[in-house]
Amino acid sequence: MKKVFEAPKSLKPNIFHYCPGCGHSLIHRLVAEVFDELGIREDVIGVPPAGCAVLAYNYFDVDMGEAPHGRALAVATGIKRVLPEKIVFTYQGDGDIAAIGTAETIHAANRGENITAIFVNNGVYGMTGGQMAPTTLPGMNSTTTPGGRDVDRDGSPLNLTEMLAIAKGSVFLERVAVTSPAKVKKAKKAIKTAFQTQIDGKGFSLVEVLSACPTNWKMSPVQACKWIESDMTKVFPLGNIKDETGYK
Amino acid sequence: MAKKLMRGSHVLGEAAVRAGCRYYFGYPITPQNEVPEYMSGRLLEVGGTFVQAESELASINMVIGASMAGGRVMTSSSSPGISLKQEGISYLAGLELPAVVANMVRGGPGLGNIAPAQSDYFQATRGGGHGDYRCIVLAPASCQELCDMTFKAFDLADKYRNPVMIMGDGMMGQMMEPVEFPEAIDLASLPAKDWTLSGAKGRPPRAILSLLLNPKVLEEHNYKLTRKYDAVVREEVAWESYMTEDARMVLVAYGTAARIAKGAIARVRQMGMKVGLLRPKTLWPFPYKALWELSKVVRQLLVVELSSGQMIEDVELAVKGRAEVNFYGRPGGMVPTPDEVAHQITHYYYRAQLDQDDSSGLAAGGLK
Numbered sequence: 273m274k275k276v277f278e279a280p281k282s283l284k285p286n287i288f289h290y291c292p293g294c295g296h297s298l299i300h301r302l303v304a305e306v307f308d309e310l311g312i313r314e315d316v317i318g319v320p321p322a323g324c325a326v327l328a329y330n331y332f333d334v335d336m337g338e339a340p341h342g343r344a345l346a347v348a349t350g351i352k353r354v355l356p357e358k359i360v361f362t363y364q365g366d367g368d369i370a371a372i373g374t375a376e377t378i379h380a381a382n383r384g385e386n387i388t389a390i391f392v393n394n395g396v397y398g399m400t401g402g403q404m405a406p407t408t409l410p411g412m413n414s415t416t417t418p419g420g421r422d423v424d425r426d427g428s429p430l431n432l433t434e435m436l437a438i439a440k441g442s443v444f445l446e447r448v449a450v451t452s453p454a455k456v457k458k459a460k461k462a463i464k465t466a467f468q469t470q471i472d473g474k475g476f477s478l479v480e481v482l483s484a485c486p487t488n489w490k491m492s493p494v495q496a497c498k499w500i501e502s503d504m505t506k507v508f509p510l511g512n513i514k515d516e517t518g519y520k
Numbered sequence: 521m522a523k524k525l526m527r528g529s530h531v532l533g534e535a536a537v538r539a540g541c542r543y544y545f546g547y548p549i550t551p552q553n554e555v556p557e558y559m560s561g562r563l564l565e566v567g568g569t570f571v572q573a574e575s576e577l578a579s580i581n582m583v584i585g586a587s588m589a590g591g592r593v594m595t596s597s598s599s600p601g602i603s604l605k606q607e608g609i610s611y612l613a614g615l616e617l618p619a620v621v622a623n624m625v626r627g628g629p630g631l632g633n634i635a636p637a638q639s640d641y642f643q644a645t646r647g648g649g650h651g652d653y654r655c656i657v658l659a660p661a662s663c664q665e666l667c668d669m670t671f672k673a674f675d676l677a678d679k680y681r682n683p684v685m686i687m688g689d690g691m692m693g694q695m696m697e698p699v700e701f702p703e704a705i706d707l708a709s710l711p712a713k714d715w716t717l718s719g720a721k722g723r724p725p726r727a728i729l730s731l732l733l734n735p736k737v738l739e740e741h742n743y744k745l746t747r748k749y750d751a752v753v754r755e756e757v758a759w760e761s762y763m764t765e766d767a768r769m770v771l772v773a774y775g776t777a778a779r780i781a782k783g784a785i786a787r788v789r790q791m792g793m794k795v796g797l798l799r800p801k802t803l804w805p806f807p808y809k810a811l812w813e814l815s816k817v818v819r820q821l822l823v824v825e826l827s828s829g830q831m832i833e834d835v836e837l838a839v840k841g842r843a844e845v846n847f848y849g850r851p852g853g854m855v856p857t858p859d860e861v862a863h864q865i866t867h868y869y870y871r872a873q874l875d876q877d878d879s880s881g882l883a884a885g886g887l888k
Contacts, residue, residue: 314721315721316719317589317718322731326731329729332725333720334719334725335718335719335720335725335727336717337615337727337728338727339581339585340581340607340608343577343581346573346577346582346584347581347582347584347588348585349571349578349582350543350545350583350586350587350589350593351585351586351588351717353585353586353591354543354586354590354591355589355590355717358718375574375575375577376574376577376578376581378574
């Protein structure tokens with residue numbers, strides 16, 4: 273019988289610990305499929321965050337080194353500077369990359385580090401139990417924004433990826449979602465382009481993935497996906513934000 | 521090889537490069553700016569990598585990454601910057617990653633000032649960051665020793681897979697002395713590392729992990745570190761005994777303070793006082809045993825530090841009440857003169873009647 277579907281070789285055969293409806297397992301799979309398709313698994317070195325994906329080394333069948341919270345792109349810079357021929361990526365949540373690690377993120381992009389960042393934006397601190405993230409939407413409930421995020425009191429969500437577009441060293445930036453089959457396909461294409469950008473030595477690439485957190489949003493997985501499309505994309509519009517790769 | 525006249529910060533950089541350091545990540549802070557300045561040019565010459573990071577936090581995390589990838593790597597800073605690096609130093613220790621961190625200590629706390637100080641002793645010798653860990657801490661007292669200890673630091677870091685701190689101070693970084701540099705090592709001669717991240721080609725993937733959620737697993741990891749630190753204590757303690765053979769009083773001082781102490785000893789020796797110096801060259805591991813042995817025959821100790829008194833706690837732990845431990849220090853970046861210290865020696869020496877005959881050598885300044 274002809275095999276039409278199989279697990280990516282770059283994923284270990286472990287069961288994901290992520291909550292039902294969480295986007296992480298889907299995004300892990302997309303990244304792993306891209307490794308397989310580009311034939312880079314044996315050259316990849318990953319840096320997981322502090323956050324829900326801290327155990328990513330249980331799933332990606334590649335070398336991985338854990339970074340302190342927010343410092344993934346600094347750690348990745350160190351790895352890449354020693355091993356420039358390897359493919360180095362970070363996998364970070366919104367709190368990691370856009371709050372505590374903002375400085376490391378902006379400066380890695382601005383130096384044009386030839387690294388790929390996968391930025392998973394679910395609008396909350398998931399692992400610690402649903403506190404306000406830099407990307408929490410106005411009015412959105414979290415355990416530290418009683419009555420919902422009040423922009424006068426709590427500030428507004430940060431569009432990190434748009435900020436990174438200003439940095440001269442960033443080459444490919446795109447925001448995607450994993451809320452429907454069509455969007456998943458688009459997400460994978462962006463992730464593949466981001467890694468191709470690194471393989472070709474062009475500079476910093478980042479894909480922001482809007483991802484559901486049904487547990488902390490207190491929604492069903494289907495509701496959560498709908499809410500991303502109806503509400504979250506208004507603040508975080510999908511699409512390419514910067515493309516200086518020169519690819520057709 | 522002929523001696524070269526160089527300032528301490530440049531000695532540190534040159535010795536690091538000759539010891540095989542090819543990666544430096546730093547952030548400017550006085551009084552050690554000459555280190556990154558020197559490294560930026562020197563690493564270019566030898567095909568290494570210099571990155572001026574956006575902060576001390578970023579630079580120590582770049583060190584973590586470079587060490588994971590197998591590079592001989594260092595960073596340097598001064599007190600407030602070292603405080604910022606402590607998170608990363610804790611991770612280096614936990615992840616068992618070799619790295620060299622130089623601290624050219626300045627006056628504190630807070631922003632303090634940029635004058636020489638030794639007020640980071642507690643921070644350096646007690647770990648400094650969170651968790652159960654130790655840094656190996658080397659304390660040079662001259663530019664030549666700074667050179668030699670820098671070589672040693674990289675080897676110790678690799679041997680024990682642990683961060684090694686070189687503790688200088690603002691004066692050590694700035695002063696110029698003649699130094700004889702060893703030949704540069706051949707990088708190919710370094711022992712291969714079988715634990716680094718290099719891509720899982722033809723082998724199972726490696727993970728260098730900091731999060732060990734299972735308490736039983738983390739306990740064993742902590743005990744593994746403890747056994748390693750026990751080995752460091754057994755193997756690596758170093759100190760200098762200076763004019764202690766006939767001494768009835770011994771000063772305990774390290775680094776710049778030890779040089780001042782030697783000047784003071786020269787003065788009081790001229791006056792016939794039998795005074796020596798015990799100079800820890802490793803602050804951790806601390807020469808507890810050497811001091812304990814010394815306290816069998818010398819019952820008067822004077823600890824001299826450029827602080828309000830930090831190493832004195834280790835001296836007291838070492839002699840366990842068997843000797844009287846006095847202290848003289850100047851905090852806040854003030855540097856005492858040899859005359860000033862000589863006055864202190866004179867005071868304690870005569871108060872304990874050490875000038876009077878004592879065939880046992882013990883009675884005069886001894887136990888109560």
